[in-house]
Amino acid sequence: MMRDPRPPQGAQSALRAIRLLKLFTPERAEMTLAELSAAAELNKTTTHRLLQALQSESLIERNAANSAYSLGPGLMALGVQALASSDLRRRVRPLLRALARDIGETATLEVPVENSMLILDEVAGGHVISAAGNIGTRWPLHATSTGKAWLAFDNDGLARLSDSLPPLTRRTLTRKAAFQPELTRIRRCGYAVTVDELEDGFTAIATVIRSGLGEVQGALSIGGPTQRLGPARRAEIGASLCKAAIRLSPEY
Structure with a gap:
């Protein structure tokens, strides 16, 4: 079955947010706003707005000590639910x-x-x-x-x-x-x-x-x-x- 690589219309913000989540790896478990912005090829304002939205749903956490971001407990819960279902x-x-x-x-x-x-x-x-x-x-x-x-x-x-x-x-x-x-x-x-x-x-x-x-x-x-x-x-x-x-x- 061929897969359609084209994203649906109107999904740009959702796709950008998902791509931000995918930037985190075991080697880069924590990243700053500047690092995420550069890696995602987005300006800092857009990146910060998307991170705030993800943080509001516990999909992203922000370290108050160094202002770096990491994946949040909401994603862990989703992963457990996905395995169970x-x-x-x-x-x-x-x-x-x-x-x-x-x-x-x-x-x-x-x-x-x-x-x-x-x-x-x-x-x-x-x-x-x-x-x-x-x-x-x-x-x-x-x-x-x-x-x-x-x-x-x-x-x-x-x-x-x-x-x-x-x-x-x-x-x-x-x-x-x-x-x-x-x-x-x-x-x-x-x-x-x-x-x-x-x-x-x-x-x-x-x-x-x-x-x-x-x-x-x-x-x-x-x-x-x-x-x-x-x-x-x-x-x-x-x-x-x-x-x-x-x-x-x-x-x-």
């Missing part, structure tokens, strides 16, 4: 538990958000050393198994990638053209793999899940230390994920 998360949760139990590694449900994959839900594996505690984290599409799976099976997925992509490790694919053979392989076998591409020592395997109309809704992933997930093990997990995705199908 997610039908996809409720439907997939039992399967995540089963996958984590049977495979022994961390299982995640991830959905695309702009040019990243958001971890919507996660169940930790049984090992002491495992990936866990990442619900709400976003990782770049090009460096994740879930992102690769989504790019392979979504009709306009590749449109989100830039021609040049930032490396996270020495094995990260950084050229859009390099994805074509990779995506062909993923379509053929049904699942995607990343080995030391998101982080050195971390491997993940993923496949997509679909709606009753066949649209890609998100991706299932299993991830853990590269030393435990060699080629044979990755193939086994890939096959298990593909079977699990079929079981999630409304027609199953």
Whole structure:
């Protein structure tokens, strides 16, 4: 399904406010009016007016000590409500538990958000050393198994990638053209793999899940230390994920 990138008429203020919220990151959790104004490419008067509106709804907080802004508790409440009301998360949760139990590694449900994959839900594996505690984290599409799976099976997925992509490790694919053979392989076998591409020592395997109309809704992933997930093990997990995705199908 093609997405219409054009904003609706009359929505300029709302879009500007949303873009201000999106400027905050874990690395830049607090920003001044001047920083926000420059990053959003808005004048200070407009930026201040939008921040006041967001602050009135507790979506933004202002630090009285240094006058810097940060995301507010209202956004946290909205995030909790969004998780609780997610039908996809409720439907997939039992399967995540089963996958984590049977495979022994961390299982995640991830959905695309702009040019990243958001971890919507996660169940930790049984090992002491495992990936866990990442619900709400976003990782770049090009460096994740879930992102690769989504790019392979979504009709306009590749449109989100830039021609040049930032490396996270020495094995990260950084050229859009390099994805074509990779995506062909993923379509053929049904699942995607990343080995030391998101982080050195971390491997993940993923496949997509679909709606009753066949649209890609998100991706299932299993991830853990590269030393435990060699080629044979990755193939086994890939096959298990593909079977699990079929079981999630409304027609199953």
